[in-house]
Amino acid sequence: MASSRTAGLAALAAVVALLPLALVNNYHYEVAILVGLNAIVCVGLNLLIGYAGQISLGHAGFFGLGAYGSAILTARYGWPPLAALLAATLAVALLALAIGRPILRLRGHYLAMATLGMGVIISIVITTEDRYTGGPDGMSVPPLTLAGVALTGERPWYWVVGVLLVLAVWLARNLIDSPHGRALRALHGSEVAAEVGGIDSARHKVRVFVISAVYAAVAGSLAAHYAGFITPAKVTFFHSIELVTMVVFGGMASTFGAVVGAAVLTTLPQALTVFKEYEMVVFGGVMMLTMIFMPKGLVPTLAALAARLGKAP
């Protein structure tokens, strides 16, 4: 078990380290950075959806709160960016803690609807309070500074996001292999049975909800600083759906599946900008076909296929 865990992590680190050899221009780097940021959110979201078996259709809300929190504190109040990031993330964690308990008492489509509602409310508040947030047009964000040095340019950001992604995956894998992670998998299987076995399912569900929210908020803050700009488009229901699709497409209950899903579904629209008009049709089609024919997601389906081929005489 431990060796496969470190093997996967080492593979990811190798990919991050060697990918720049294949990236030719700034645009490629930009796509890679976007993939990395989405992947961080997806790794956290996968803990909630894949391992704990819950669902959230509102995680773009946490992403947006992290982004706008950093943006407002640095741009309007002159906070140092790292302090702003920590403060925004803390605020999101507290919000997730407060909402988590009542929301996670719900199941199935009720839970989906509640998280959807939460996400939409956050999105509407952000769009309406334009005195702070710049409204529908968004607002500009000063660059991230580390010890007084501003972080600008594609290449430095690539390394920052790459390292953080590996860190995020490592933390997630640690969590999954811990008693907390096993408790999550138990309550995914059957909440009642897990409770009978002594697991406080509410506490675990809220904890993983908060963790996934923190992942999203950190990624949001970074995304805002990287782009130098943030708009409410990143806080919409549609973005929440994109995130869930990345997780489910890549493979639920597979951390690397979440990364793969983020990679594929972030680069797909970029590759499709040539066919800008068909983007929605293709995206919707991909979502439907994947869920109908590969309901377990890409990575687990491929893994199962590989296992079967390995067993064939």
Next chain:
Amino acid sequence: MSAQFLQFLLAGLTIGAIYALVALGFSIIYNASQVINFAQGEFVMVGGMCTVWLGNAGWPLPAAIAAAVLLAALLGLALERFAVEPARGASVVTLIIITIGASILLRGLATLVWDKKIHALKPFSGEAPIQIGGATLLPQSLWVLGVTLVVVLLLSWFFGRTLLGKALLATSHNRLAAQLVGISVRRVLLVAFSLSAALGAVAGILIAPITFTAWDVGVMLGLKGFAAAILGGMGSGPGAVVGGLALGIIEAMGAGYLSSAYKDALAFVIILAVLFFMPNGLLGRRSVDRV
């Protein structure tokens, strides 16, 4: 009763009737198949956009309306046959993503087949506002309320008195038992989806003269119709109607007396409140889970 209150009430009832129709569509599909059809709002959009397009192409209004409703019904059929049926037995998350994918696909097709502009449909019987007790009412609102009433009555006749309608109800109560008495569940599902799609299309056509129509009107209308269905109790027909009207009125009152900027948020705040305190909605049955 002040004129302003009456104005808000009438506006609320009008949009509430639309929410009720959309909510009925959600409930019918949910009852038959346990699926939440996130593409329901897109049927509303198809109804309005198709009617506008055919109208502009020279079709007389009644023909355009009939064709639009028929198109929506066919799309509903296709959705069930090609997207929901192959994934039967899949988890809740999977089915939600499938229907959301379908809604994105339909929106994309709408931008390709039609366009991304906002369109107006001509009101059915003129634009001269009617004065009632100090408040003004558009003639189109009367159409909305009247047609909704007729539709609700037709549906209760359908479910209560026809064999097909009773088969739908039976399937919603217990699918296995329905199959055992010879009901074709496949056919019931197809009917449920196309009926819901038709309801959505009717709603879209009715409201298009008032709120205009475009490729993306389905998103908010669908979500609010879903909210109304949950408010009234998911799976309950009368609940869908009550929930829709209630949501419309609360929204209009909130926009009028509190803040019109947060009008849309109000629906979702209500949803959260209902889900936290009354998950079965106003009229829903208390559901029991098997362990």
